[in-house]
Amino acid sequence: xxxxxxxxxxxxxxxxxxxxxxxxxxxxxxxxxxxxxxxxxxxxxxxxxxxxxxxxxxxxxxxxxxxxxxxxxxxxxxxxxxxxxxxxxxxxxxxxxxxxxxxxxxxxxxxxxxxxxxxxxxxxxxxxxxxxxxxxxxxxxxxxxxxxxxxxxxxxxxxxxxxxxxxxxxxxxxxxxxxxxxxxxxxxxxxxxxxxxxxxxxxxxxxxxxxxxxxxxxxxxxxxxxxxxxxxxxxxxxxxxxxxxxxxxxxxxxxxxxxxxxxxxxxxxxxxxxxxxxxxxxxxxxxxxxxxxxxxxxxxxxxxxxxxxxxxxxxxxxxxxxxxxxxxxxxxxxxxxxxxxxxxxxxxxxxxxxxxxxxxxxxxxxxxxxxxxxxxxxxxxxxxxxxxxxxxxxxx
Numbered sequence: 230x231x232x233x234x235x236x237x238x239x240x241x242x243x244x245x246x247x248x249x250x251x252x253x254x255x256x257x258x259x260x261x262x263x264x265x266x267x268x269x270x271x272x273x274x275x276x277x278x279x280x281x282x283x284x285x286x287x288x289x290x291x292x293x294x295x296x297x298x299x300x301x302x303x304x305x306x307x308x309x310x311x312x313x314x315x316x317x318x319x320x321x322x323x324x325x326x327x328x329x330x331x332x333x334x335x336x337x338x339x340x341x342x343x344x345x346x347x348x349x350x351x352x353x354x355x356x357x358x359x360x361x362x363x364x365x366x367x368x369x370x371x372x373x374x375x376x377x378x379x380x381x382x383x384x385x386x387x388x389x390x391x392x393x394x395x396x397x398x399x400x401x402x403x404x405x406x407x408x409x410x411x412x413x414x415x416x417x418x419x420x421x422x423x424x425x426x427x428x429x430x431x432x433x434x435x436x437x438x439x440x441x442x443x444x445x446x447x448x449x450x451x452x453x454x455x456x457x458x459x460x461x462x463x464x465x466x467x468x469x470x471x472x473x474x475x476x477x478x479x480x481x482x483x484x485x486x487x488x489x490x491x492x493x494x495x496x497x498x499x500x501x502x503x504x505x506x507x508x509x510x511x512x513x514x515x516x517x518x519x520x521x522x523x524x525x526x527x528x529x530x531x532x533x534x535x536x537x538x539x540x541x542x543x544x545x546x547x548x549x550x551x552x553x554x555x556x557x558x559x560x561x562x563x564x565x566x567x568x569x570x571x572x573x574x575x576x577x578x579x580x581x582x583x584x585x586x587x588x589x590x591x592x593x594x595x596x597x598x599x600x601x602x603x604x605x606x607x608x609x610x611x612x613x614x615x616x617x618x619x620x621x622x623x624x625x
Contacts, residue, residue: 230277230325230354232306234270246303247274247325249413250424256357256379269309273356276413277325279307284320297324328354329414333406336399337605338447341370341440347402348373355409363435364519367477368454370440372519377408380429384622385532387435387520390483390579391474391504392442393602397535400596400612401436404619408432419620426623433527438516441477445470446602453477463501471602474504476514481505483536485517486582488546493577507577520579524587531557531590532583533622535615537603539595545571546584546591554590557625561592564617594618 232243240260244251257273260266282293290313294301305313307323316322332354333347352358359376366372388397410416411423437443444452445460449468453460456477463479464470475481479501484493490511498506512518524532542565544550544558550571558569583591597603597611 230274230279230307231271232274233309234266234268234272235306236268238266238306240266240272243272243274246300246306247277249274249276250415252379252424252428253357253412258356274325275355275357275409276328278328278354279323280326281321282324284316284318284322286318288316288318290316293322293324299325327414328410331403331406331410333399333402336396336403336608339395339399340444340447341437342444344398344402344437344440345371345373347406348375351402351406351409355413358405358409363523364515366439366441366516367514368441368456372435372438372440372516374523375405375434375436376431377405377434378427378429378431380427380431382429382530383431383433383528385433385435385524385527385529386535386619386622387438387532387579388535389437389439389443390534391481391536391601392439392446392476393471393474394535394537395437395443395446396537396603396605396608396611397596398436398443399608400535400615401434403612404616405434405436407616419616421620421624423623430623432623433523433529435520435523438520439476439482442473442475445477446473459501463503470503472503474601475502475506476516478514479503479506480508480514480517482514482517483534483579484508484577485512485514486521486577486579487511488578488581488585489576493575511577517579521582524583529583529587529589531592531622532580533592533594533618534578534580536593536595537601537611538597538599540566540598540614541568541570541595543570543573543580543593543595544590546581549588550584551588551590554584557590557621558592560621560625561594561618564621565594565614567594567614567618 257275361374362371364372388401484507562569580591580593
């Protein structure tokens with residue numbers, strides 16, 4: 230929500246007027262210090278939306294403010310053009326409304342376009358959530374990183390490396406929504422007040438690593454653009470792409486990393502497929518390269534890659550994982566009920582590469598059980614199981 234500066238205003242005053250933590254207002258604006266405020270300047274207040282109100286007979290600004298549980302000072306900063314002593318019947322004024330429920334509700338068939346719409350709404354309501362375009366997919370879709378928090382300690386989560394595991398994307402998006410809702414309303418999540426984590430941690434999230442593949446799974450061959458004939462050939466001319474895991478070029482993005490890639494390549498398909506083809510060499514695909522480059526630019530203390538299915542957490546690679554990785558995975562297991570598995574005969578994944586290169590804790594977390602793509606009817610259960618992991622990623 231936008232307000233406009235009046236004489237004598239400060240960020241601290243806005244925090245008091247709107248009952249929003251000062252640091253959230255500061256992070257939502259690039260105005261430092263408050264002494265740089267100028268009359269008429271726009272300031273973004275997180276956690277509010279604007280609604281219209283039509284002035285009725287005998288209305289005064291004070292009466293309207295009182296009926297809406299607002300102050301006149303708040304209304305004056307939203308409605309800069311009104312004459313507070315001479316309201317006109319039928320005149321429209323803007324009323325701030327605190328957002329007290331999640332914005333993200335439709336998680337079915339969660340395409341790239343649906344994610345982008347949700348990101349736009351989230352960042353409009355909570356402008357302290359920062360967005361970065363880290364690269365483009367094969368078909369030119371922006372690969373989007375979201376950041377929340379201003380602390381120096383950085384942790385990371387990603388979803389939809391595999392196309393038919395797209396349910397991991399709304400899991401991440403819902404968590405970001407609940408996190409923002411919690412800190413703007415001072416309401417805990419599972420007993421945890423989130424503002425201290427906002428101040429000490431920076432959570433990086435790439436909710437959809439493989440947008441081309443996700444859209445192919447959900448929308449079919451029409452989503453493949455110039456690759457329509459290629460994906461149909463790979464899929465044996467079948468227009469049902471529900472089992473597709475790869476990117477639009479038929480490369481499995483989670484087999485693309487130089488962490489015993491040769492071992493994986495020797496036993497996997499040697500040409501593009503709907504799943505498992507590791508590419509002709511490591512890091513040929515823009516989506517996989519983007520994740521590697523993002524990791525190099527940041528300073529992630531740990532990372533979590535969400536996949537489906539199995540309700541297990543893979544956490545080791547060649548004995549290179551640090552000692553604290555076991556402590557962390559045991560907490561993840563406690564709060565989710567998932568089974569921790571240290572080693573598996575599978576290589577060249579993003580988690581493997583992260584551990585190999587950075588020697589920091591990395592986890593592949595397999596949400597839910599069943600056959601991919603998991604039915605959206607499982608979403609609530611999956612979300613509640615993963616919520617504990619999301620929170621532990623911040624408090625550990």
